[in-house]
Amino acid sequence: MSVDLQAQLRAALADVGDAALCVAYSGGADSTALLHALAQLPEARARGLRALHVDHCLQAQSHAWAGHCQAFCATLGVPLSVIVVRVQLGRGDGLEAAARDARYAAMATELHLGECLVLAQHRDDQAETVLLKLLRGAGPEGLGGMRPLRAFGPGRLWRPLLACSRAALRDYARAARLPTIEDPSNDDTQLARNFLRHQVMPRLLQQWPHAVDAIVHSAVLNRRAADALQARWLPELERLRDPANDSLDAAGWLALDPALRHPLLDHWLHAAGLRAPTTAQRQQIERQCHAQPGRVPCIRWRHTELRIWKGRLWAMPPQEAPPADWTIAWQGQEVTLPGGGSFGLQPPGARLPAPVTLRLRQGGERLKPMGAPYTRDVRDLFQQDEVPPWQRHTCPLVYDAGELLAVADRWASARGTALFAAAGARPSWRPCPAPARPSPIDSAPAVR
Secondary structure: OHHHHHHHHHHHHHHHOOOOEEEEOOOOHHHHHHHHHHHOOHHHHOOOOEEEEEEOOOOOOHHHHHHHHHHHHHHHOOOEEEEEOOOOOOOOOOHHHHHHHHHHHHHHHHOOOOOEEEOOOOHHHHHHHHHHHHHOOOOHHHHOOOOOEEEEOOEEEEOOOOOOOHHHHHHHHHHOOOOOOOOHHHHOOOOHHHHHHHHHHHHHHHHOOOHHHHHHHHHHHHHHHHHHHHHHHHHHHHHHEEOOOOEEEHHHHHOOOHHHHHHHHHHHHHHOOOOOOOHHHHHHHHHHOOOOOOOOOEEEEOOEEEEEEOOEEEEEOOOOOOOOOOEEEEOOOOEEOOOOEEEEEEOOOOOOOOOEEEEOOOOOOEEOOOOOOOOEEHHHHHHHOOOOHHHHOOOOEEEEOOEEEEEOOOEEOHHHHHHHHHHOOEEEEEEOOOOOOOOOOOOOOOOO
16 A cells, blocks of 8 residues: 555655645544655655745644654654644634635745645545535536646645545555644534535435546546636636736626626636635626626625726725824825825935824815816816726825825925925825735645
8 A cells, every 4th residue: 555655655755846846734544644755755855855834823832743743753763844824714714715715825935936835635535525515516616626726826736636535545544653643623513514524425425426427527528628618718807907907807807708707707816816806796797797887896706806987996905094193293104094005206215304204084175286286186087087986995095285286296386396396305105015925726725
């Protein structure tokens, strides 16, 4: 059995070229078998084989588990990094999803450029994933299950054991007498995957002994169908997407067949590090594409907001309203703005002759831009220049002695223009940045 697993991994190494290998190691039987088998292969060690362990701090024993993992890696001569994370609960996520997000975000940060994060997810995990996706109403992409290899952080995520059964991995661990950890949360059937594993799958296999084979075969067929559809919607994405601002043409997107429209939207969101919508949220987006001109519909779901403005779809992480009374003394230094974005002078290091005040919009502001014949409402300037509405409430306004001198780097009065010229600099506003989160992980199971 040990020879079989090592032979499978040796053959699978060809799929990732010369990439360095980093095993996601929880101390459970599956990841222990994977790490041990790879450690027996000189060609894996030659790639700088190492391991990562994530301590979620959700169990009283979690620190002891980290010590167990360090001791086992020491016996193998494999370097181990332990990452401590704090799982953010109470944001509408379940425990499984919140822990998964924290774990994968941490591992993406620790992964080296071009390195493969190697996961122990196997054939039985794949079957569970497909069933969970089916229960959530997924299409061909979701029902295709977990991909063996995909981009992840600065490197790639690799699942070389998707053709291997759970039983084979457990047999390997027993035969090699490997020390493993039993996480009691794996028996908590209030968690969706555990309920499926302990309550549903045994009964399915009683009635249909080849259920796992059939589900995995169906996943292969769905993956082929999803790939065939991708060959059609990917060119449409390039046609509909504006690379300057990463927005999508709403009418063009809505005109696509749903079989193309839905995976295109999901891919666009995932590429920005955002979540795909549920069926109900997707239907709401489609309805809001017909909203009256002048409205800016916003559809929100977990970690994501999608707005429809100027006939285009715009997606971003949730935007929090900044405090309206925010002010700061400013002389040109780079400032992080409430709600996102930054403001400073270019070139860096340039300074105004004396400090002025930065504040955010409160409504009713007026400015006479340099060279303009009359004073304008800042609101009208924003509309005329098509500044996205969600950026306007974090736009910095430059004041001196109660007089509005400039609106970010868009407009400045004659006095404001002279002030910047005296510093030999120009203002620079980078509005509402949307840092990408780690890509969603296909509802993959925990590393075990």
